[in-house]
Amino acid sequence: MNDHNIPVTEDELHAFVDGELPPERRADVEAWLAAHPDDAERVQSWRTMAEMLHARYDGVAQEPVPARLELERLERRPRQWLYGAIAATLVAFVAGGTAGWVAHGAANAPSTFQSFTEDALDAHRLYVVEVRHPVEVPGNERDHLQAWLTKRCGWTVFAPNLEASGLKLVGGRLLPGPNGPASFLMYEGASGERFTIYTAKTESGATQMRYAKEDKDGSLFWADRGVGYVVTGGADRDRLTRVAQAVYDQAEKNGG
Amino acid sequence: MSAFRQSVEAMIPALRRYARALTRDADAADDLVQDTLVRALRSERLFLGGDVRSWLYTILTNLNKNRRRSLARRPQFMQLTENNPDASGTEAEGRDIERALSTLVEEQRSVLLLVMLEGMSYREVADIQGVPIGTVMSRLARARAHVKASLEGERPALRRVK
Numbered sequence: 001m002n003d004h005n006i007p008v009t010e011d012e013l014h015a016f017v018d019g020e021l022p023p024e025r026r027a028d029v030e031a032w033l034a035a036h037p038d039d040a041e042r043v044q045s046w047r048t049m050a051e052m053l054h055a056r057y058d059g060v061a062q063e064p065v066p067a068r069l070e071l072e073r074l075e076r077r078p079r080q081w082l083y084g085a086i087a088a089t090l091v092a093f094v095a096g097g098t099a100g101w102v103a104h105g106a107a108n109a110p111s112t113f114q115s116f117t118e119d120a121l122d123a124h125r126l127y128v129v130e131v132r133h134p135v136e137v138p139g140n141e142r143d144h145l146q147a148w149l150t151k152r153c154g155w156t157v158f159a160p161n162l163e164a165s166g167l168k169l170v171g172g173r174l175l176p177g178p179n180g181p182a183s184f185l186m187y188e189g190a191s192g193e194r195f196t197i198y199t200a201k202t203e204s205g206a207t208q209m210r211y212a213k214e215d216k217d218g219s220l221f222w223a224d225r226g227v228g229y230v231v232t233g234g235a236d237r238d239r240l241t242r243v244a245q246a247v248y249d250q251a252e253k254n255g256g
Numbered sequence: 257m258s259a260f261r262q263s264v265e266a267m268i269p270a271l272r273r274y275a276r277a278l279t280r281d282a283d284a285a286d287d288l289v290q291d292t293l294v295r296a297l298r299s300e301r302l303f304l305g306g307d308v309r310s311w312l313y314t315i316l317t318n319l320n321k322n323r324r325r326s327l328a329r330r331p332q333f334m335q336l337t338e339n340n341p342d343a344s345g346t347e348a349e350g351r352d353i354e355r356a357l358s359t360l361v362e363e364q365r366s367v368l369l370l371v372m373l374e375g376m377s378y379r380e381v382a383d384i385q386g387v388p389i390g391t392v393m394s395r396l397a398r399a400r401a402h403v404k405a406s407l408e409g410e411r412p413a414l415r416r417v418k
Contacts, residue, residue, distance in 0.1 A: 056350040061269040
């Protein structure tokens with residue numbers, strides 16, 4: 001047949017290796033390869049390449065599928081956020097706040113609130129379990145801690161006294177925040193419960209207090225004069241609210 | 257579990273393999289697979305039959321494009337470990353092929369892996385990438401030439417520069 005003399009193209013060599021060549025052309029390509037060692041060598045190198053790929057990556061397909069990729073798990077709604085709603089326990093707090101602190105931020109985009117609070121919750125979870133190194137600067141150096149964080153953050157970082165709530169300052173650290181640095185303070189109660197106060201720059205001038213809960217951790221978030229506060233503690237919302245109120249009151253007295 | 261779910265689930269191991277080779281980063285790969293699955297489950301009602309397999313690969317390939325776009329704006333993590341001469345033959349080979357893959361441009365890497373690792377037809381790859389078959393074939397040819405050169409220790413882009 002005449003066709004047998006048609007030179008084999010580069011595309012045909014690839015198609016040959018990939019099983020895409022029409023069956024009637026296969027014999028021609030085989031004959032061509034027998035007569036053209038350069039092309040035969042290339043075809044062989046592609047086959048070796050495929051073997052190397054399988055040798056390297058087939059193992060991944062044999063691994064057990066990680067739990068986070070299980071379909072049932074992925075179907076559950078990822079995170080439940082409770083926006084806006086202020087608990088009855090907070091009403092007194094809001095009413096008792098100073099005049100300057102009236103919520104103008106009701107329309108604040110939930111995304112800011114959400115990502116901000118998530119950052120704070122992540123930091124909380126990461127460090128509250130630390131036994132030996134929960135903080136960079138210990139609580140017995142309160143003045144130094146406040147001066148250092150204030151200098152690095154650019155707003156007044158004040159470590160409130162929460163002893164009335166049974167909490168002692170463990171210390172604090174500097175963290176990367178959503179828009180530059182963030183301050184992170186940790187407090188501890190007699191039974192080992194830990195609360196954290198996270199502050200960072202936020203675009204919202206001032207907002208109402210909002211509550212978010214994830215797993216066993218609850219957070220109260222508010223913003224005041226461009227600084228966002230997230231107070232995070234356990235699942236006891238009333239207790240968290242009282243702690244947050246003390247933080248707010250003292251920050252207000254100190255010019256935030 | 258619905259038939260749709262079953263066919264999605266059956267594809268997870270192969271998707272992980274493809275994603276791993278595509279990103280060469282175990283965490284980034286599983287993130288991609290996770291996003292792919294979430295998106296697939298969410299669009300279950302939009303899926304009007306057809307090939308679940310190609311559809312999942314299409315989602316993953318597109319998500320990877322977005323991922324790379326946002327990666328370009330972030331600091332890059334570099335691999336610090338260099339060639340370990342004591343590594344066994346298979347390990348060393350695995351590293352060689354991995355390094356060769358990393359030198360490819362994204363579309364070429366994707367074609368190469370879909371054809372050579374995932375065993376897709378040219379037609380399927382053309383559908384996944386949304387390009388004509390001819391484009392798939394030329395990408396494949398260039399990718400193979402590039403990887404071959406890289407495995408042979410050459411640097412094709414610089415080779416002819418004296």
